[in-house]
Amino acid sequence: MDNNAAQNVAEGNASKPPKLLIKGGKVVNADKTENVDVLVEDGVITDIGYDLAAPPGTMVIMADGRYVIPGGIDPHTHLEFEFMGTKSVDDFYKGTRAAIAGGTTMVIDFAIALPGQSLLEVYDKYRSMADPKVCCDYGLHVGITWWSRTVSKEMELLCAQHGVNSFKLFMAYKNMFMVDDGELYEAFARCKELGAVAMVHAENGHVIEKNVHKLKQAGVTGPEGHEMSRPEEVEAEAVHRAAMIASQTGCPLYVVHVMSESAAKVIEERRNAGQTTLFGEALAAGLGTVAPDGKCSFEVAAAHIMSPPLRKTRSTPLALMKALASGALQTTGTDNCTFNKNQKALGKEDFTKIPNGLNGLEDRMSVIWDKGVNTDIIDPQKFVEITSTNVAKIFNLYPKKGCIEIGSEADIVIWNPDKSKKISATTHNHACDFNIFEGMVVRGVPETVIVKGKVCYQHGRLMDSKGHGSFVPCQVFPPHVYGRREGKYRPDAGDCGKAKDTQYCLNTLNFPERQLLTSALQKAAPTAQRGCLKLFKVSFTFSLPLVTIEGFIQTMVPLYKCHSTLISRSRSHGHENLLRINS
Numbered sequence: 001m002d003n004n005a006a007q008n009v010a011e012g013n014a015s016k017p018p019k020l021l022i023k024g025g026k027v028v029n030a031d032k033t034e035n036v037d038v039l040v041e042d043g044v045i046t047d048i049g050y051d052l053a054a055p056p057g058t059m060v061i062m063a064d065g066r067y068v069i070p071g072g073i074d075p076h077t078h079l080e081f082e083f084m085g086t087k088s089v090d091d092f093y094k095g096t097r098a099a100i101a102g103g104t105t106m107v108i109d110f111a112i113a114l115p116g117q118s119l120l121e122v123y124d125k126y127r128s129m130a131d132p133k134v135c136c137d138y139g140l141h142v143g144i145t146w147w148s149r150t151v152s153k154e155m156e157l158l159c160a161q162h163g164v165n166s167f168k169l170f171m172a173y174k175n176m177f178m179v180d181d182g183e184l185y186e187a188f189a190r191c192k193e194l195g196a197v198a199m200v201h202a203e204n205g206h207v208i209e210k211n212v213h214k215l216k217q218a219g220v221t222g223p224e225g226h227e228m229s230r231p232e233e234v235e236a237e238a239v240h241r242a243a244m245i246a247s248q249t250g251c252p253l254y255v256v257h258v259m260s261e262s263a264a265k266v267i268e269e270r271r272n273a274g275q276t277t278l279f280g281e282a283l284a285a286g287l288g289t290v291a292p293d294g295k296c297s298f299e300v301a302a303a304h305i306m307s308p309p310l311r312k313t314r315s316t317p318l319a320l321m322k323a324l325a326s327g328a329l330q331t332t333g334t335d336n337c338t339f340n341k342n343q344k345a346l347g348k349e350d351f352t353k354i355p356n357g358l359n360g361l362e363d364r365m366s367v368i369w370d371k372g373v374n375t376d377i378i379d380p381q382k383f384v385e386i387t388s389t390n391v392a393k394i395f396n397l398y399p400k401k402g403c404i405e406i407g408s409e410a411d412i413v414i415w416n417p418d419k420s421k422k423i424s425a426t427t428h429n430h431a432c433d434f435n436i437f438e439g440m441v442v443r444g445v446p447e448t449v450i451v452k453g454k455v456c457y458q459h460g461r462l463m464d465s466k467g468h469g470s471f472v473p474c475q476v477f478p479p480h481v482y483g484r485r486e487g488k489y490r491p492d493a494g495d496c497g498k499a500k501d502t503q504y505c506l507n508t509l510n511f512p513e514r515q516l517l518t519s520a521l522q523k524a525a526p527t528a529q530r531g532c533l534k535l536f537k538v539s540f541t542f543s544l545p546l547v548t549i550e551g552f553i554q555t556m557v558p559l560y561k562c563h564s565t566l567i568s569r570s571r572s573h574g575h576e577n578l579l580r581i582n583s
């Protein structure tokens with residue numbers, strides 16, 4: 001490194017980040033691992049290759065023996081969130097600082113409008129809280145807790161003018177955030193029209209209310225009542241219901257904080273049945289720990305309370321990790337929503353008043369590496385996929401984020417798989433006074449964290465990065481979710497009249513997409529015959545998202561035991577969009 005570059009890094013506040021050359025590391029993307037060097041200029045990756053030379057003024061970072069991975073993207077945080085009569089203590093400064101210390105270089109937070117409140121107003125409020133102080137980039141999901149024509153219109157404005165492409169609906173928190181099935185339907189249908197991703201907090205709020213009432217009648221007021229009131233099936237039922245409504249509206253659905261094996265199973269089953277735009281997110285908390293046993297103090301029990309609850313079942317973390325490994329779940333977040341002990345004490349006499357939420361933002365990457373990679377359940381590529389790439393794809397940030405490619409933003413982590421750390425509230429960078437992973441020793445830590453080309457963390461030291469991050473607009477119609485579109489999306493296009501023989505014009509097939517695709521494939525299948533390897537060929541014209549169809553066919557075709565499947569787009573048959581499967 002030359003003198004100027006060295007001084008910039010030492011000060012940590014250079015206005016223009018120096019050029020960086022990361023040498024000797026193993027670059028891991030979700031789809032490949034290569035021993036290559038990475039050159040960064042002006043916050044962007046400008047070259048990747050063998051033995052790259054350092055241009056003048058370049059800071060060279062040696063990464064021998066370490067992995068070079070895309071910075072983590074946490075799709076689920078609640079920073080300075082006003083909730084249950086108090087406010088989460090990690091604000092956009094402390095929270096994003098803690099994120100960087102753990103190898104996360106972007107967060108997506110939730111701007112949640114209260115019933116009757118304008119979505120635009122709450123969005124503006126979040127922008128003004130976050131913009132001046134975020135240390136890394138951030139995006140916003142908007143929470144919808146009521147339904148009206150105004151809400152519908154504001155969703156459109158948020159998508160068209162404000163860089164929002166995802167909306168969260170709540171099936172729990174009755175009388176606070178909860179919407180009913182009709183409102184879910186309206187919101188999902190609107191998301192589909194706008195090309196947005198619907199998100200859901202899936203728990204049955206009515207059943208929880210009844211259970212709370214029964215528990216209180218029986219004299220249960222302590223924190224143990226929380227999990228008792230929200231058993232696994234209460235979560236699983238809501239996941240199923242939300243997925244069904246998403247299917248009926250044709251809307252992609254992202255289930256946040258999947259906390260139980262039963263809920264993960266519902267997602268897996270529906271995906272296997274063809275609902276391939278159903279996505280599920282596990283949390284660091286659910287992967288790394290379980291609910292404490294009943295003998296612990298109020299303080300400890302309350303600190304672990306979130307919704308859906310951390311499960312007592314000791315097999316849950318492993319089951320969730322396996323669900324990520326198999327692709328049944330796709331992403332990991334944290335739901336970082338931190339409260340101090342004095343805030344948790346609001347529920348000392350009544351468990352329903354304990355503010356729901358816990359930490360994870362700083363520890364997510366190491367906890368998942370330790371519980372997933374070190375145990376051989378996932379490999380480093382899968383780690384990258386579930387901590388960064390899939391989030392970038394689902395929320396349309398890819399390939400700007402979520403990968404190490406030429407042209408991508410330089411959000412890069414040099415990951416030391418051999419170094420360990422002991423997690424503790426006494427040393428963490430969060431604002432809260434408790435850490436649910438207290439005492440856990442994790443092997444695999446970030447050594448250097450580069451955010452948009454600036455070294456923001458190195459060897460345990462955080463550089464001052466207040467305001468270094470910025471808001472990242474997320475565009476609608478993520479190709480990963482809605483398919484690759486050319487021109488205008490045509491959800492209502494009619495039969496083109498050109499489909500012949502084994503061709504089915506899917507323009508005529510609207511809802512429910514899955515059943516219609518199934519029967520179309522079944523009609524094509526006789527030439528293949530169930531269970532044999534005979535060739536068959538079928539072409540579809542479609543107005544549906546390509547990814548939906550590709551994903552569907554990839555799950556369907558093996559049912560017919562076809563030898564191999566090639567799916568390609570063709571324009572040669574006079575169909576604007578022709579999907580051909582050769583098997």
Ligand SMILES: NC(=O)NCCC(=O)O
Pocket residue numbers: 078201257305306307308335337356357358
């Ligand atoms: N999850 C939780 O307990 N707190 C944050 C709000 C939410 O995501 O439901």
Ligand SMILES: [Zn+2]
Pocket residue numbers: 201256257307308
């Ligand atoms: Zn939630």
Ligand SMILES: [Zn+2]
Pocket residue numbers: 076077078335
């Ligand atoms: Zn949340």
